[in-house]
Amino acid sequence: MNKSISSSQFQLMEETKLFVKNEIPRQLLLDMDAEVVRYPHEFIQNLARNHLLGIRFPKKYGGRGLDWSHEVLALEEIGVLGASLACLFSLPSIVGEAINVFGSDYQKANYLKNILNGSISVAEALTEPRGGSDFFGATTEAKKDGDNFILNGQKRFIVGAEGADLFMVYARTGALNEKHNSMSAFLVERSKGLEVEHVYGLMGTRGGGTGRVRFKNVKVPFKNILGEVNRAEEIFNQMMIPERMTSAAGALGLARTALEIAAKYSDKRKAFGQRIREFEGVNFKISESLTRLDAARALVGMTGRMIDSGEPAGKIRRLVSESKKFATETAWFVVNEAMQIMGGIGYTNVYPIERLLRDARLMLIWTGTNEIMNLVIQHEYFKELFKSPSSSRDVEGDAINSNLEDEKIYE
Numbered sequence: 564m565n566k567s568i569s570s571s572q573f574q575l576m577e578e579t580k581l582f583v584k585n586e587i588p589r590q591l592l593l594d595m596d597a598e599v600v601r602y603p604h605e606f607i608q609n610l611a612r613n614h615l616l617g618i619r620f621p622k623k624y625g626g627r628g629l630d631w632s633h634e635v636l637a638l639e640e641i642g643v644l645g646a647s648l649a650c651l652f653s654l655p656s657i658v659g660e661a662i663n664v665f666g667s668d669y670q671k672a673n674y675l676k677n678i679l680n681g682s683i684s685v686a687e688a689l690t691e692p693r694g695g696s697d698f699f700g701a702t703t704e705a706k707k708d709g710d711n712f713i714l715n716g717q718k719r720f721i722v723g724a725e726g727a728d729l730f731m732v733y734a735r736t737g738a739l740n741e742k743h744n745s746m747s748a749f750l751v752e753r754s755k756g757l758e759v760e761h762v763y764g765l766m767g768t769r770g771g772g773t774g775r776v777r778f779k780n781v782k783v784p785f786k787n788i789l790g791e792v793n794r795a796e797e798i799f800n801q802m803m804i805p806e807r808m809t810s811a812a813g814a815l816g817l818a819r820t821a822l823e824i825a826a827k828y829s830d831k832r833k834a835f836g837q838r839i840r841e842f843e844g845v846n847f848k849i850s851e852s853l854t855r856l857d858a859a860r861a862l863v864g865m866t867g868r869m870i871d872s873g874e875p876a877g878k879i880r881r882l883v884s885e886s887k888k889f890a891t892e893t894a895w896f897v898v899n900e901a902m903q904i905m906g907g908i909g910y911t912n913v914y915p916i917e918r919l920l921r922d923a924r925l926m927l928i929w930t931g932t933n934e935i936m937n938l939v940i941q942h943e944y945f946k947e948l949f950k951s952p953s954s955s956r957d958v959e960g961d962a963i964n965s966n967l968e969d970e971k972i973y974e
């Protein structure tokens with residue numbers, strides 16, 4: 564029992580750990596990496612059977628009614644399996660967030676419930692060939708036609724696209740120059756005119772059905788609009804919480820497992836007549852990796868608690884972005900150090916470090932690049948800094964010459 568977490572958090576963590584240990588065949592991971600398996604349907608079914616989908620969503624829709632402080636613990640355990648399975652585990656949490664917060668009763672009963680019981684697989688389609696970071700510049704459009712919208716355009720790099728029954732799609736319903744007030748979010752069933760093409764040549768994160776999605780006059784009934792027409796910005800902001808928290812918490816598991824493999828190796832491998840873990844050049848890498856990993860876990864855990872306690876949206880946005888940036892950069896650092904500790908054998912497929920390294924690299928790019936995280940972090944910080952007079956001590960005044968106003972020229 565870990566005394567710093569509640570018994571229900573501990574139980575969920577242990578349950579997920581056992582699921583990861585016992586329910587995922589080694590062959591599935593190998594086949595996904597080799598793209599023999601292009602979409603692991605069975606994994607989603609298995610998660611649903613084990614009631615691991617929708618941890619945060621209401622019990623009446625099949626969720627567990629828990630919170631972020633629980634979900635991050637489960638995510639870390641799933642992260643041990645690598646980025647593809649962690650992402651497929653996360654998609655119901657991401658798309659589910661939009662439906663749970665903004666969806667109609669019909670959408671919750673018809674979609675959220677079936678996503679959580681595993682009878683509907685989902686994908687989220689934001690990124691377009693013309694740009695991902697510039698999300699509000701997206702050009703996929705939806706035109707009203709009687710009781711329907713007609714979708715035309717394309718999205719790329721969509722995880723789960725090959726197996727999804729339902730796509731959450733953002734499309735333009737207003738004028739392009741209205742950028743932030745002209746996008747709407749749709750729940751689009753796989754139907755006539757929606758075509759998925761396999762994306763070849765991914766460095767890692769394979770076997771998760773990543774594809775290009777084309778919409779050619781796809782008919783979407785009005786009842787499948789999420790929230791209000793032209794108001795998708797609000798949904799986007801809400802969805803970025805699970806989008807980025809899942810990346811952050813999943814990265815912890817990947818890093819943890821890479822570090823464990825390398826640390827155990829360093830205890831067995833000998834050079835110059837001694838175990839390599841006895842060389843400072845090796846064991847300091849372990850210290851540094853572990854310290855960063857613990858710091859990342861603390862940040863992700865704190866952010867989870869802040870979301871649960873309903874802190875202001877701007878502060879949540881900053882912390883979620885910090886968590887995504889720091890945890891993914893930590894994972895990249897740790898997995899590289901793990902490879903270095905293992906020497907040449909770490910670079911081969913005798914150990915899974917090379918696969919974890921290929922997976923980890925993507926984490927700095929997806930769900931918003933870490934440059935975009937920096938953009939958000941400083942933006943929200945400046946807003947907080949100037950919002951209200953500070954209640955802290957005026958330390959600027961503690962300098963000897965703080966009263967020399969003529970020296971305080973800023974322009």
Ligand SMILES: Cc1cc2nc3c(=O)[nH]c(=O)nc-3n(C[C@H](O)[C@H](O)[C@H](O)COP(=O)(O)OP(=O)(O)OC[C@H]3O[C@@H](n4cnc5c(N)ncnc54)[C@H](O)[C@@H]3O)c2cc1C
Nearest residue numbers: 687688689690694695696720721722928929930931932934
């Ligand atoms: C394997 C894979 C899976 C993915 N899964 C999904 C998915 O399921 N659904 C989905 O919708 N998307 C998905 N993505 C897309 C991913 O989120 C985007 O690739 C990412 O957001 C970056 O967008 P981009 O590729 O268009 O790069 P660009 O936006 O073109 O960025 C290129 C570079 O410019 C930098 N840049 C751009 N704007 C700024 C700025 N204002 N300040 C500083 N730097 C800037 C970026 O940081 C980056 O370094 C996936 C991508 C991959 C590769």
